[in-house]
Amino acid sequence: MSKGITSRAEDYSQWYNDLVIKADLAEYSAVRGCMVIKPYGYAIWERMQAILDKRFKETGHSNAYFPLFIPKSFFSKEASHVEGFATECAVVTHYRLKNDGHGQIVVDEEAKLEEELIVRPTSETIIWNTYKGWIESYRDLPILVNQWANVVRWEMRTRLFLRTAEFLWQEGHTAHATAEEAIAETEQMLEVYADFAENTLAVPVVRGRKTENERFAGALETYCIEALMQDGKALQAGTSHFLGQNFAKAFDVKFTSKEGKQEYVWASSWGVSTRLMGALIMAHSDDQGLVLPPKLAPIQVVIVPIYRTEEEKANVDGFVDKLQAELKGKGISIKYDDRDTQRPGFKFAEWELKGVPVRVAVGARDMQNGTVELARRDTQRKETVAQEGLAGRIEGLLEEIQQNIYQKALGFRSAHTTEVHSYEEFKDVLENKGGFVSCHWDGTVETEKRVKEETKATIRCIPLDSVEEEGTCIFTGKPSKRKVLFAKAY
Amino acid sequence: MSKGITSRAEDYSQWYNDLVIKADLAEYSAVRGCMVIKPYGYAIWERMQAILDKRFKETGHSNAYFPLFIPKSFFSKEASHVEGFATECAVVTHYRLKNDGHGQIVVDEEAKLEEELIVRPTSETIIWNTYKGWIESYRDLPILVNQWANVVRWEMRTRLFLRTAEFLWQEGHTAHATAEEAIAETEQMLEVYADFAENTLAVPVVRGRKTENERFAGALETYCIEALMQDGKALQAGTSHFLGQNFAKAFDVKFTSKEGKQEYVWASSWGVSTRLMGALIMAHSDDQGLVLPPKLAPIQVVIVPIYRTEEEKANVDGFVDKLQAELKGKGISIKYDDRDTQRPGFKFAEWELKGVPVRVAVGARDMQNGTVELARRDTQRKETVAQEGLAGRIEGLLEEIQQNIYQKALGFRSAHTTEVHSYEEFKDVLENKGGFVSCHWDGTVETEKRVKEETKATIRCIPLDSVEEEGTCIFTGKPSKRKVLFAKAY
Numbered sequence: 001m002s003k004g005i006t007s008r009a010e011d012y013s014q015w016y017n018d019l020v021i022k023a024d025l026a027e028y029s030a031v032r033g034c035m036v037i038k039p040y041g042y043a044i045w046e047r048m049q050a051i052l053d054k055r056f057k058e059t060g061h062s063n064a065y066f067p068l069f070i071p072k073s074f075f076s077k078e079a080s081h082v083e084g085f086a087t088e089c090a091v092v093t094h095y096r097l098k099n100d101g102h103g104q105i106v107v108d109e110e111a112k113l114e115e116e117l118i119v120r121p122t123s124e125t126i127i128w129n130t131y132k133g134w135i136e137s138y139r140d141l142p143i144l145v146n147q148w149a150n151v152v153r154w155e156m157r158t159r160l161f162l163r164t165a166e167f168l169w170q171e172g173h174t175a176h177a178t179a180e181e182a183i184a185e186t187e188q189m190l191e192v193y194a195d196f197a198e199n200t201l202a203v204p205v206v207r208g209r210k211t212e213n214e215r216f217a218g219a220l221e222t223y224c225i226e227a228l229m230q231d232g233k234a235l236q237a238g239t240s241h242f243l244g245q246n247f248a249k250a251f252d253v254k255f256t257s258k259e260g261k262q263e264y265v266w267a268s269s270w271g272v273s274t275r276l277m278g279a280l281i282m283a284h285s286d287d288q289g290l291v292l293p294p295k296l297a298p299i300q301v302v303i304v305p306i307y308r309t310e311e312e313k314a315n316v317d318g319f320v321d322k323l324q325a326e327l328k329g330k331g332i333s334i335k336y337d338d339r340d341t342q343r344p345g346f347k348f349a350e351w352e353l354k355g356v357p358v359r360v361a362v363g364a365r366d367m368q369n370g371t372v373e374l375a376r377r378d379t380q381r382k383e384t385v386a387q388e389g390l391a392g393r394i395e396g397l398l399e400e401i402q403q404n405i406y407q408k409a410l411g412f413r414s415a416h417t418t419e420v421h422s423y424e425e426f427k428d429v430l431e432n433k434g435g436f437v438s439c440h441w442d443g444t445v446e447t448e449k450r451v452k453e454e455t456k457a458t459i460r461c462i463p464l465d466s467v468e469e470e471g472t473c474i475f476t477g478k479p480s481k482r483k484v485l486f487a488k489a490y
Numbered sequence: 491m492s493k494g495i496t497s498r499a500e501d502y503s504q505w506y507n508d509l510v511i512k513a514d515l516a517e518y519s520a521v522r523g524c525m526v527i528k529p530y531g532y533a534i535w536e537r538m539q540a541i542l543d544k545r546f547k548e549t550g551h552s553n554a555y556f557p558l559f560i561p562k563s564f565f566s567k568e569a570s571h572v573e574g575f576a577t578e579c580a581v582v583t584h585y586r587l588k589n590d591g592h593g594q595i596v597v598d599e600e601a602k603l604e605e606e607l608i609v610r611p612t613s614e615t616i617i618w619n620t621y622k623g624w625i626e627s628y629r630d631l632p633i634l635v636n637q638w639a640n641v642v643r644w645e646m647r648t649r650l651f652l653r654t655a656e657f658l659w660q661e662g663h664t665a666h667a668t669a670e671e672a673i674a675e676t677e678q679m680l681e682v683y684a685d686f687a688e689n690t691l692a693v694p695v696v697r698g699r700k701t702e703n704e705r706f707a708g709a710l711e712t713y714c715i716e717a718l719m720q721d722g723k724a725l726q727a728g729t730s731h732f733l734g735q736n737f738a739k740a741f742d743v744k745f746t747s748k749e750g751k752q753e754y755v756w757a758s759s760w761g762v763s764t765r766l767m768g769a770l771i772m773a774h775s776d777d778q779g780l781v782l783p784p785k786l787a788p789i790q791v792v793i794v795p796i797y798r799t800e801e802e803k804a805n806v807d808g809f810v811d812k813l814q815a816e817l818k819g820k821g822i823s824i825k826y827d828d829r830d831t832q833r834p835g836f837k838f839a840e841w842e843l844k845g846v847p848v849r850v851a852v853g854a855r856d857m858q859n860g861t862v863e864l865a866r867r868d869t870q871r872k873e874t875v876a877q878e879g880l881a882g883r884i885e886g887l888l889e890e891i892q893q894n895i896y897q898k899a900l901g902f903r904s905a906h907t908t909e910v911h912s913y914e915e916f917k918d919v920l921e922n923k924g925g926f927v928s929c930h931w932d933g934t935v936e937t938e939k940r941v942k943e944e945t946k947a948t949i950r951c952i953p954l955d956s957v958e959e960e961g962t963c964i965f966t967g968k969p970s971k972r973k974v975l976f977a978k979a980y
Contacts (some may be wrong), residue, residue: 119609
């Protein structure tokens, strides 16, 4: 079966698009830059949501819901925030359509809004305007709220999951009595994201801080996790912002402290989005299709029967019934693909394309021998194993695959993180090898911008585990206190 | 403690608003007609979502996600659909803001969309445009997809949860090879809703069909569940539509049948929304606050310690630790309210207001006697019971409360469903008693509209269990085949 997927070597970007479409994850819609997330893709997103939501609740957060629309005037209240988002806003100006009398549906000009409404690109402003009503004294703090929602940023160049005009995400917005507490929250949520990326997505990430230039519009400090894709480009997989008192000041949100003083409230916000789907795909998949970490796979095990007669089929069915019951008892999700309209080879290719971690094939001869054929998606290795003890073996295999995928990605990242000591070397690595490039930088926005213009590489982050050391900026020769990570990025 | 809630007798509408605000369920936002769903309200909605979502999946549905925006031209394709929604649409016309040079943020007129985008009021059009690409042959059918999403209908008069410009809902959209299958799906989902309403919300509902006049814009048949509120007004709690081939024709969605013929696809759509929160509140709550059915209560049991000394507190803590562990083992959610900033009486009133089904109070004397005070929210009865076997007793009590709330609502509905035989009687019941009014109607839209104008009552539904019988329309004297249910409605 030809799956019609371009190979990574041939055209990585086309490979990605092919995979998203052919594996039934998502497709473009009739609306510019907006995607349809198909059931198989959405099932993966739902698993991400469930796992993250549980962790948010375990760390004391509650979900809530705030309006989709934000009054235009709210954006003007925090100067850098509006600058960051104004150029990519969908604007609602009217609230009614009408028939123009010639059978055409047109906007009713009489139904013009007094103040335009912005479709939320992020919700700091509407939420802090709301928090003003919720906070009077230190007893009302902290507020630890998360929202699962859709947001819109009118991007000009879009790519499925990676950059779309509308996307799904969660945004946490917390309010605290002290800066220390807000910073601790910011750091805690970064660690929740990092742990999720590594232990669920099986994607190793660098935890770091953004430079001033790459910070969230309105933040004092942006923390991020950065992942490396197989083409050597980095992908920002999640961010957590310490917002200081910027939004509290913009929306006049004060509290009475224990000491009876009026003080501005401290804030954090943090989010991950359907972009994680892109990271997941590009970190692990291969030319045969998706490779899903077992913890996120909507189907963890597919079982394919091989038979000629109805009697053979009935024999296999009996075995599969028992196996399914055992696997379900272990909380493993299974698909028994006994469609009689497709041949086994077609099914193998289809489930390979969709990244199902483990495949069990069982035929008439297997039934005689008390065996099955067990195949793992990550290494594509097959082996004939005993039916006895199979469920336990599969359980162990799923765990092994989860670990193996992570280790493979980690190995790739290690091999593609290069320390350089000159601009020549920097450019050479970027061009010929890709990946993260670690080097000294003088700490100025000017240098960062110049490097971006000349090489398209940006500072992905100042790693949290970077050590303070004396060094020399490889771009300007000026003194530098620590190394940072550069990369070309999505 | 004065909770500041108006009584139902005094002003039912004000009582409802007070309750929604004071119990921390929701509030109005800075955006006209849009609400903020607060954490406590959202936790109830999340439980509704989880239970419904499980039932959707058990009946073979998958979730997916479709764009928030719908091109204006899509609306013109199904004539009655656009008529139904055009007058309440939020319209996006621009995609950028800019600084006007005088420090004001204004819409950038150069960033005008070629075709306006409508913020979805419902998604039939964008989804059927998508299904066109998914369906070629009968093998691609059925498609059983659901979406959890926000939608916008620009209502002029809004009320929290009951009618807001933006609300949250789920919308199922299915595609079938035959009319029979689509109708079976429509009926199945109505039953899923009815079962959810009765067994989870504890709200009895009438299952019925809408008259032509009250049908969904674009449907051939609209099924609904209708609930009765404590003020005698009806509330439509969910709808399931048989759409025939209307949307398939509008978007040219055909399939090749087993016989090799090209045929239009058959459709259903069905939805419930955050409006259910309004039904939940108005069906059960009282002048002291919310009354939540245990199956939806985010906190099922609240435990309040009563103590003077630290030693007494430590003694109670030890007991509560064990009780909590036992209750958690039974899957019961608990809040141990040991705040030292509030007195027990304040806490009692607060949790009563928030509708927590069971309250346990335990003090120093209880610890000596091996007892606790157990109070149930629905009847407000308190009793002193043994600590021994308490967890099991609470488990039984939660079940009893769930049943009792339902029975109470059912009793109210029975007492407020009146069969009438004349228009005089009809008006008298509507005015003085309220509730459902059952009577013969001649089956014409004209009569229905006239009655609505004269009495504000509408036909809530033609009950599915109504029997065919010869009768006389009480409004016109014309012949009638069956009785229908009228009521004033939300």
